Amino acid sequence: MKRRTFTKLTASLSLAAGLFGTTALAEDNMRIALVVKALGIGFFEAAAEGAEEAAQELGGVEIIYTGPTDTTAEGQIEVINSLIAQGVDAIAVSANDTDALVPTLKKAMQRGITVISWDSGVAEDGRQMHLNPSSNALIGNMIIKLAADHLPEGGDVAVLSATTTSTNQNIWIEEMNKVMGDYPGINVVATVYGDDLADKSYREATGLMQSHPDLDAIIAPTSVGIVAAAQAVVDAGKVGEVNVTGLGLPSEMAGAIENGASQSFAIWNPIDLGYSAAMIAHALASGAATAAPGSEISIGRVGTITLDETSSAAMADPFVYDASNIDQFKSIF
Amino acid sequence: MNTSSRTIPDRLRSPLEQRLKSWETLLLLVAIGIFVANSLASPYFLNAWNLSDATFNFTEKAMIAFAMALLIISGEIDLSVASIIALASTAMGAAVQMGVGTPGLVLIGLGVGLLCGAFNGVLVTRFGLPSIVVTIGTMSLFRGISYIVLGDQAFRGYPASFSWFGQGYVWWVISFEFVLFAIIAVIYAVLLHKTNFGRAVYAIGNNATGAMFSGIRVQRVKFTLFLLTGLMSGIAAICLTARLGSTRPSIATGWELEIVTMVVLGGVSILGGSGTIVGVVIAAFVMGLVTFGLGLLNVPGIVMSIVIGALLIGVIALPRLWSMWRAR
Numbered sequence: 001m002k003r004r005t006f007t008k009l010t011a012s013l014s015l016a017a018g019l020f021g022t023t024a025l026a027e028d029n030m031r032i033a034l035v036v037k038a039l040g041i042g043f044f045e046a047a048a049e050g051a052e053e054a055a056q057e058l059g060g061v062e063i064i065y066t067g068p069t070d071t072t073a074e075g076q077i078e079v080i081n082s083l084i085a086q087g088v089d090a091i092a093v094s095a096n097d098t099d100a101l102v103p104t105l106k107k108a109m110q111r112g113i114t115v116i117s118w119d120s121g122v123a124e125d126g127r128q129m130h131l132n133p134s135s136n137a138l139i140g141n142m143i144i145k146l147a148a149d150h151l152p153e154g155g156d157v158a159v160l161s162a163t164t165t166s167t168n169q170n171i172w173i174e175e176m177n178k179v180m181g182d183y184p185g186i187n188v189v190a191t192v193y194g195d196d197l198a199d200k201s202y203r204e205a206t207g208l209m210q211s212h213p214d215l216d217a218i219i220a221p222t223s224v225g226i227v228a229a230a231q232a233v234v235d236a237g238k239v240g241e242v243n244v245t246g247l248g249l250p251s252e253m254a255g256a257i258e259n260g261a262s263q264s265f266a267i268w269n270p271i272d273l274g275y276s277a278a279m280i281a282h283a284l285a286s287g288a289a290t291a292a293p294g295s296e297i298s299i300g301r302v303g304t305i306t307l308d309e310t311s312s313a314a315m316a317d318p319f320v321y322d323a324s325n326i327d328q329f330k331s332i333f
Numbered sequence: 334m335n336t337s338s339r340t341i342p343d344r345l346r347s348p349l350e351q352r353l354k355s356w357e358t359l360l361l362l363v364a365i366g367i368f369v370a371n372s373l374a375s376p377y378f379l380n381a382w383n384l385s386d387a388t389f390n391f392t393e394k395a396m397i398a399f400a401m402a403l404l405i406i407s408g409e410i411d412l413s414v415a416s417i418i419a420l421a422s423t424a425m426g427a428a429v430q431m432g433v434g435t436p437g438l439v440l441i442g443l444g445v446g447l448l449c450g451a452f453n454g455v456l457v458t459r460f461g462l463p464s465i466v467v468t469i470g471t472m473s474l475f476r477g478i479s480y481i482v483l484g485d486q487a488f489r490g491y492p493a494s495f496s497w498f499g500q501g502y503v504w505w506v507i508s509f510e511f512v513l514f515a516i517i518a519v520i521y522a523v524l525l526h527k528t529n530f531g532r533a534v535y536a537i538g539n540n541a542t543g544a545m546f547s548g549i550r551v552q553r554v555k556f557t558l559f560l561l562t563g564l565m566s567g568i569a570a571i572c573l574t575a576r577l578g579s580t581r582p583s584i585a586t587g588w589e590l591e592i593v594t595m596v597v598l599g600g601v602s603i604l605g606g607s608g609t610i611v612g613v614v615i616a617a618f619v620m621g622l623v624t625f626g627l628g629l630l631n632v633p634g635i636v637m638s639i640v641i642g643a644l645l646i647g648v649i650a651l652p653r654l655w656s657m658w659r660a661r
Binding site for chain 2: 067068069078079081098102103
């Protein structure tokens with residue numbers, strides 16, 4: 001960032017000195033803007049790192065990592081307006097507001113700029129495609145796979161969910177039940193609800209271990225539940241007997257991985273997300289791919305995505321975090 | 334606040350000298366300097382459409398800044414303006430869900446603005462409460478109502494004719510918002526500098542007691558100023574809502590301080606009693622040009638706030654330091 005500003009300044013100084021023709025320094029590069037909800041958030045800094053990785057792999061691509069100071073739609077609009085003015089080739093945005101950005105992003109598309117959203121989406125007419133970090137089916141499969149991977153002989157598992165009415169968790173558990181046939185020997189013996197409250201989740205997890213003494217794993221597809229369950233396992237002295245897994249944040253789960261209460265857990269990988277957003281933006285802006293329902297776009301090392309009828313796509317399986325990589329990610333988010 | 338001591342000059346300057354040394358001239362030089370620097374620093378700056386886009390960064394805030402300037406000159410302040418925007422926008426959003434058309438929406442936006450302004454005005458003028466305390470309270474109150482109504486939801490579905498207020502162009506690159514900004518600037522310049530009401534505002538800001546004994550209805554003037562500030566917040570709410578096409582309770586967060594910054598940068602004394610509308614107009618352009626110019630260089634927003642802060646302190650401190658140095 002600093003160097004870029006400096007380059008611009010030198011360019012302008014030489015222009016002022018009458019040396020015309022030096023302003024087109026970086027104009028041959030394709031410029032992809034990665035617009036985030038706000039600057040200074042670890043998750044997005046990691047995404048920017050991924051986008052830079054994609055730029056290096058592609059070559060001739062310049063990533064402009066930018067965003068407002070706080071998470072407001074107005075701030076993002078100001079940022080996008082200045083990107084439109086610079087005539088960037090593509091804008092990849094994680095939106096603070098599904099609808100408020102639409103008029104501005106429409107204007108960007110009218111001026112020939114490729115617009116995609118990632119992580120947090122924009123309404124359909126404000127972008128060409130949207131990249132979700134994962135999909136419900138992939139998450140449902142992942143949470144049972146995480147438990148099964150450490151139970152080669154089969155075993156009893158229980159689910160610690162959020163509330164009975166939590167839409168996301170209910171869909172994921174439903175998707176998990178659909179693929180249970182792929183994991184023979186694994187029995188789900190109970191599903192309990194910790195209401196996404198730390199103390200209630202802790203009590204429910206303790207109760208599970210008392211009523212099912214042979215329990216082998218607790219699956220908590222919620223970042224609150226998984227931390228509480230890991231603590232309950234430690235306090236019950238069942239580390240090594242009961243494996244806690246599910247969806248959690250590396251920063252909150254680092255302790256549970258270190259003390260062995262959790263072998264592994266999953267969540268999206270922000271580096272891959274930024275990498276994929278940059279790859280897709282490049283593919284669309286260069287014309288190598290088109291954004292239409294059903295079209296396939298290749299995203300380098302992450303694989304290939306297929307757009308659904310709303311031109312959205314799921315990037316990949318949730319990323320698995322264990323003792324081998326927790327140290328790298330625990331400081332990020 | 335309104336009994337600040339004023340030094341009586343021992344020698345009057347010639348009108349030309351006075352004009353050259355005025356705040357507005359200094360600010361205009363700063364604005365021109367920023368404009369030139371921007372044109373040199375970025376090849377994208379000098380483009381009619383880009384400059385037109387840049388005006389959206391300040392037009393809505395400046396509309397409120399004019400009313401705020403009068404309020405500050407009179408020795409009062411209104412920190413609830415951004416929250417009035419949120420409440421007015423929420424009311425319009427709720428009306429859209431009930432099928433109200435564009436004219437109705439505009440009336441609701443203006444009406445809610447006026448009501449909020451009247452509420453502030455009554456608390457300050459009837460109950461004699463300090464405006465800074467009252468409006469810090471209503472800042473939380475008005476936005477709080479929006480949060481209760483909307484939570485994490487959003488109102489959308491504004492009619493296409495309504496979006497013209499925030500996205501429409503009157504002629505070529507001249508947006509409706511910019512025209513409205515210019516008209517409001519002229520109205521406020523006339524109101525402040527050419528009418529009895531304007532003189533009364535200065536008089537109150539310099540010495541409220543003296544103004545009262547001169548037959549000025551101090552409380553009534555102040556109440557009117559709160560009404561005007563509320564009304565301008567309502568107009569800004571219409572423009573911003575139309576531009577965004579949706580309402581969330583976090584709309585216009587933090588604008589109150591940007592608006593006060595604009596007013597103070599425009600040479601209005603925060604202690605009341607002096608200031609001009611021309612100064613506020615130039616300050617609006619300065620702030621708009623700085624943020625847009627830095628945006629073109631992809632300078633992060635955090636650095637941008639630092640630049641604005643430094644600019645404010647610099648522009649205010651330099652003339653004072655200069656006169657201190659001269660007085661030695």
